[in-house]
Amino acid sequence: MTAPVLITGVGQRVGLHLALAFLEQGVPVIGTYRREREALAGLQAEGARLYPADFCHEPSLEGLIATLRDRHPALRAIIHNASDWMKEGDAPDAEVMTRMMQVHVNAPYRLNLALAEALKAGADPVADIIHLTDYVADTGSAKHIAYAASKAALANMTLSFAKRLGPTVKVNAIAPALIRFNEHDDETYRQKALAKSVMGKEGGEAEVWHTVQYLMQSQYVTGRTLHLDGGRHLV
Numbered sequence: 001m002t003a004p005v006l007i008t009g010v011g012q013r014v015g016l017h018l019a020l021a022f023l024e025q026g027v028p029v030i031g032t033y034r035r036e037r038e039a040l041a042g043l044q045a046e047g048a049r050l051y052p053a054d055f056c057h058e059p060s061l062e063g064l065i066a067t068l069r070d071r072h073p074a075l076r077a078i079i080h081n082a083s084d085w086m087k088e089g090d091a092p093d094a095e096v097m098t099r100m101m102q103v104h105v106n107a108p109y110r111l112n113l114a115l116a117e118a119l120k121a122g123a124d125p126v127a128d129i130i131h132l133t134d135y136v137a138d139t140g141s142a143k144h145i146a147y148a149a150s151k152a153a154l155a156n157m158t159l160s161f162a163k164r165l166g167p168t169v170k171v172n173a174i175a176p177a178l179i180r181f182n183e184h185d186d187e188t189y190r191q192k193a194l195a196k197s198v199m200g201k202e203g204g205e206a207e208v209w210h211t212v213q214y215l216m217q218s219q220y221v222t223g224r225t226l227h228l229d230g231g232r233h234l235v
């Protein structure tokens with residue numbers, strides 16, 4: 001039996017899609033969630049082990065790490081999906097920067113270091129860490145400065161952890177652009193966002209799933225970022 005895959009942020013959208021897809025394959029899933037959501041009951045019914053964690057609250061992160069180290073001695077992969085897409089003005093500047101760095105940098109950093117031995121124990125024959133970064137890690141964002149900076153830091157950690165944990169643990173990143181709109185996105189925003197790429201559409205959660213599958217079947221790719229952006233860099 002394959003060792004479990006740990007996915008952060010499984011309550012909705014990409015994280016939920018990945019968790020359900022792994023479960024459908026018969027791969028055990030450990031998921032973290034922040035808010036209670038309807039979909040969590042379905043994941044549990046399918047056998048997922050779920051743990052609450054708010055990565056902006058240090059005791060919560062510490063508690064999660066202790067629980068994972070105690071209960072899960074072997075992991076096949078960790079997928080750092082949890083994310084909060086804050087923009088400047090959503091909170092005082094200091095809070096925006098702190099929260100972005102806590103969710104996108106501190107939590108992946110602490111979990112990778114704490115669970116490195118579990119990944120080596122769960123290697124089959126390799127294990128994987130996958131960071132979900134963002135197209136704007138390379139370009140910056142005028143309206144999501146702290147968010148983009150934190151995703152750039154996560155992209156850089158891909159390189160450092162690939163050096164530190166290889167060859168048993170491969171470490172890669174997936175950099176999406178437009179995967180799925182949010183429900184509150186109005187038509188004007190949607191048309192503007194679609195016009196930013198050659199493909200002119202949402203990539204969809206399945207694109208991320210296929211890329212995760214590709215990375216986890218690879219015995220050679222590490223320290224790399226795979227871009228899922230519909231040719232946004234060409235427009």
Ligand SMILES: NC(=O)C1=CN([C@@H]2O[C@H](COP(=O)(O)OP(=O)(O)OC[C@H]3O[C@@H](n4cnc5c(N)ncnc54)[C@H](OP(=O)(O)O)[C@@H]3O)[C@@H](O)[C@H]2O)C=CC1
Pocket residue numbers: 008009010011012013014015033034035036037053054055056080081082083084085103132133134135175176177178179180181
């Ligand atoms: N969707 C897109 O078009 C794009 C997505 N990406 C990246 O892909 C990944 C998946 O995107 P998407 O599915 O839209 O992500 P979401 O915005 O749906 O967030 C995923 C989950 O992260 C959790 N989360 C947020 N803040 C915290 C926190 N402080 N502690 C713990 N968990 C937290 C949320 O929990 P809760 O349920 O409690 O809110 C949520 O369920 C993300 O890393 C995102 O940055 C990059 C570019 C484009």
Ligand SMILES: Nc1nc2c(c(=O)[nH]1)N=C([C@H](O)[C@@H](O)CO)CN2
Pocket residue numbers: 082083084085134176177178179180181182193
């Ligand atoms: N955590 C999240 N990060 C991002 C989201 C999101 O919904 N949650 N959405 C985007 C946008 O799709 C953007 O890429 C295009 O408008 C970016 N990051």
